[in-house]
Amino acid sequence: MVKVGILGAAGYTGGELIRLLINHPQAEIVFANSESNAGNKVYDVHEGLMGDTELEFTSEMPFDQVDVVFFCFGHGKSEAFLKEHSIPANVKIIDMAQDFRIKGDHDYVYGLPETHKEEITKCQHLANPGCFATCIQLGLLPLAKAGLLTKDIAVNAITGSTGAGQKPSATTHFSWRDNNFSVYKLFTHQHLHEICQTLNELKPAEAPHVVDTLDEGYEAEGITVDFIPYRGDFPRGIFCTEVVTLSEAPKGEEIVALYKDFYKDAAFTHYSDKALDLKQVVNTNKALVHVEVFGRKVVITSMIDNLLKGAVGQAVQNMNIMFGLDEKAGLNLKASAF
Numbered sequence: 001m002v003k004v005g006i007l008g009a010a011g012y013t014g015g016e017l018i019r020l021l022i023n024h025p026q027a028e029i030v031f032a033n034s035e036s037n038a039g040n041k042v043y044d045v046h047e048g049l050m051g052d053t054e055l056e057f058t059s060e061m062p063f064d065q066v067d068v069v070f071f072c073f074g075h076g077k078s079e080a081f082l083k084e085h086s087i088p089a090n091v092k093i094i095d096m097a098q099d100f101r102i103k104g105d106h107d108y109v110y111g112l113p114e115t116h117k118e119e120i121t122k123c124q125h126l127a128n129p130g131c132f133a134t135c136i137q138l139g140l141l142p143l144a145k146a147g148l149l150t151k152d153i154a155v156n157a158i159t160g161s162t163g164a165g166q167k168p169s170a171t172t173h174f175s176w177r178d179n180n181f182s183v184y185k186l187f188t189h190q191h192l193h194e195i196c197q198t199l200n201e202l203k204p205a206e207a208p209h210v211v212d213t214l215d216e217g218y219e220a221e222g223i224t225v226d227f228i229p230y231r232g233d234f235p236r237g238i239f240c241t242e243v244v245t246l247s248e249a250p251k252g253e254e255i256v257a258l259y260k261d262f263y264k265d266a267a268f269t270h271y272s273d274k275a276l277d278l279k280q281v282v283n284t285n286k287a288l289v290h291v292e293v294f295g296r297k298v299v300i301t302s303m304i305d306n307l308l309k310g311a312v313g314q315a316v317q318n319m320n321i322m323f324g325l326d327e328k329a330g331l332n333l334k335a336s337a338f
Contacts, residue, residue, distance in 0.1 A: 001026055001027065001028050001029070002026055002027045002067050002068060002319065002323050002325070003027075003028050003030045003065060003066045003067045003068075004021055004028065004029050004030060004066060004067070004068055004069075004070065004319075005025055005029075005030055005031045005032075005033070005061065005062070005063065005065075005066040005069040005070070006018065006029065006031070006032045006033060006069070006070045006072060007032055007033045007061070007069060007070065007071050007072060007073065007081070008033070008034070008071065008072035008073045008074075008077075008310070008329055009032035009034050009042070009057060009072060010034040010036065010037050010045050010057065011047075011072055011098055011312050012044075012307060013072045014032070014034070014072040014271075014311050015042075015045070015046035015048075015049070016307045016308065016311070016312045016313075017047070017070055017072060017312040017315065018032060018042055018046060018049065018053070018055070018132065019046070019049060019052075019247075020312060020313065020316050020330050020331065021316070021330065022049075022052055022053045022055070022331060023052075023330060024316065024330030025036060025329060025330065026325055026329055026330075027108040027316075027319070027330065028322075029055060029328075030062065030065050030066050031058050031060060031061065031062060031065075032055055032056075032057055032058065033057070033058060033059065033060070033061055033127070034057040034058075034059075035059050037057040038057050038058055038059035039056060039057065039058075040053045040056065040057050041054065041055070041056055042056065043055075043099060043209070045057070047238075053254060056152065061085070062087060063088055063091055064089050065276075066091060067091065067092065067323070068091065068092040068093070068094060068322070068323075069087060069091055069092070069093050069094070069316060069317060070094050070096065070312075071093065071094065071095040071096060072096055072312075073095075073096070073097050075097045075098045075099065075190070076099060077097060077099075078095045078097045078099040078100070078127045079099040079100070080196050082213070084109060084257070089124075092123075092124055092125070092126070092317060092319075092322055093108075093124070093125045093126065094111070094126045094128055094315050094319060094322075095108065095125070095127050095128060095231065096128045096311055096312070096315055098127075098130060098190060098191075098194070099127070100125070100127040100309065101127040101129065101130070101194045101197075102193055102194060102197060103197065106124075106125070107124065107125055108123075108125045108126060108127040109123035109125070109126050109127065110126075110127055110129065110194065110197075110198065111126045111127060111128045111314065111318040111320055112129050112134065112137060112198060112314075113130060113266075113267065113314070113317055113318065113321060114137075114138065114141060114263070114266050114326070115137075115141060115198060115201075115202060116160045117321060120318055120321045120322060121321055122325075126318055126322065128311065128314060128318065129310075129314065130190070130191040130194060130242075130310070130314045131159065131238055131266065131304070131306040131307075131310025131311055132133070132157055132159065132189060132191040132227075132229060132238060132310075133191035133194045133198075134287070134304060134307075134309060134310050134314060135157060135238045135240045135287065135302050135304045135309075135310065136155055136191070136195050136225070136227070136240055136242065136302070136314075137158060137195055137198055137199070137270055137288070138287045138289060138302050138304070139155075139240055139242045139289055139301070139302035140153070140242060140244070140300065141197060141198075141199075141262060142258045142259045142261075142262035142263075143244060143255075143258070143298065143300075144198075144202040144203050144223065145202050145203075145204070145262065146204075146258055147203060147204040147242070148250075149203065149223050149244060150243065150244070150245065150246065150247060151188045151223070151224055152245035153223070153224070153225045153226060153242065153243075153244050154226045154230070154242070154243045155226065155240065155241070155242045155243075156227075156228050156230065156240070156241050156242075157227070157228075157229055157230065157238055157239065157240035157241070158168075158181075158204075158229075158230040158231070158232040158238070158239050158240075159229065159230070159231065159232060159237070159238045159306055160232055160235045160236040160237050160238070160306055167199065171236055173199065177199065180231075180233050181230065181231070181232065181287050182230065182231045182233060183228060183229070183230050183231075184229055185229055186228055187226060187227060187228070189227055189229050191225075191227075192225060192227055195225055195227075196222065196223055196224055196225060196271060199222075199223040199225075200222035200223050202290075203222065203223060206228060213302065226325075234278075236282055236283075236305055236306055236307055237271055237278045237281065237282045237303065237304070237305055237306060238303060238304050238305075238306045239278050239301075239303045240277075240301065240302045240303060241298075241299065241300070242299070242300040243297055243298070243299050243300075244297070244298045244300070245297050246296050246297075246298060247296075247298055248296065249293075249295050249296045250298065251291070251293075252291075252293035252294075254294055255291055255298055256273075256291055259271045259289060259291055263289070267285060267308060267317065267327040267328055268285050268286050268313075268317065268328075268331070269286070269287040269288075269289065270286065270287070270288055270289070271288075271289050271290070271291075272288050272289065272290045273290075274290065276288050276290050276299070276301050276303055278303055279335060279336060280303070280335055281303050281304055281305050281309070281333060281335060282305050282335060282336065283305060283308070283333055283334075284305060284308060284309075284313075284333045284334065284335065285305070285308045285309045285313035285314065285316075285317060285331045285333055286304070286305075286309060286335070287303070287304045287309050287320065288302070288303055289301070289302045292301060299334075308333070313331055316330055316331060317331060
């Protein structure tokens with residue numbers, strides 16, 4: 001039985017993580033930390049869990065009693081927390097913020113199972129990928145591995161309001177979001193860095209070298225992506241379309257075969273021969289991908305639930321891999337039939 005501690009347990013990701021772990025056959029939540037909610041029942045905040053658990057939030061952090069700690073912090077808070085607190089070396093960490101996703105002076109492994117499974121199996125500290133980053137990468141990985149990506153990559157993706165976290169803001173409260181649609185962080189979204197990092201790692205050494213000059217005024221070596229994110233008027237899910245212009249017109253059946261082969265052993269990522277709709281993945285840990293070819297252009301559709309495959313579902317998937325469990329344990333979630 002894997003004993004689990006959760007930090008930042010009162011937010012959206014904390015609530016979804018608790019929902020998954022109380023139903024996980026090989027995991028036990030030892031503590032769910034929230035300073036502001038200490039002593040309250042978890043279902044006082046995450047009301048959908050009423051009747052499922054009597055777990056209480058706590059201000060305590062007994063790291064000596066757990067095997068793994070999930071960081072459900074906002075971006076930038078994980079690194080700050082580790083500077084002020086000591087976690088035993090034998091306790092694994094799964095961080096859902098962006099603090100350690102980019103390679104640097106740390107030992108965190110990037111937790112995208114479709115590309116880093118071997119490293120995840122051996123790692124002590126893991127940086128869980130971002131939601132947009134997961135969805136976009138899953139759409140592009142087969143082309144990257146085949147050395148077919150050029151600098152002509154255009155991505156549009158729309159996310160649900162839960163992607164902005166639980167704390168209300170001017171662009172997340174219901175009266176603004178409902179029946180509305182907007183764009184934000186054009187070409188500058190923070191997930192671009194991890195996306196390009198993975199795509200360039202996967203690109204064959206013999207693939208054409210690319211140097212792209214970005215609007216910020218610096219040159220980016222290797223594959224880069226033009227990404228336009230949108231805010232949708234729905235709570236959860238990410239729907240992404242990616243247009244890649246290849247140097248030569250490919251055969252459609254060859255591109256489809258490339259995708260099917262790449263994901264044939266993936267636990268949760270599946271290629272669909274049919275066009276996709278978002279309800280197929282909402283409330284699941286699935287990622288679905290579909291491809292169509294138009295001359296030199298390959299159009300990829302990919303989609304995930306931003307709170308599950310884009311956050312805590314993938315984090316639990318990574319926990320399973322790190323502890324040698326069935327990769328799908330605790331994640332047998334079904335989409336709505338309508």
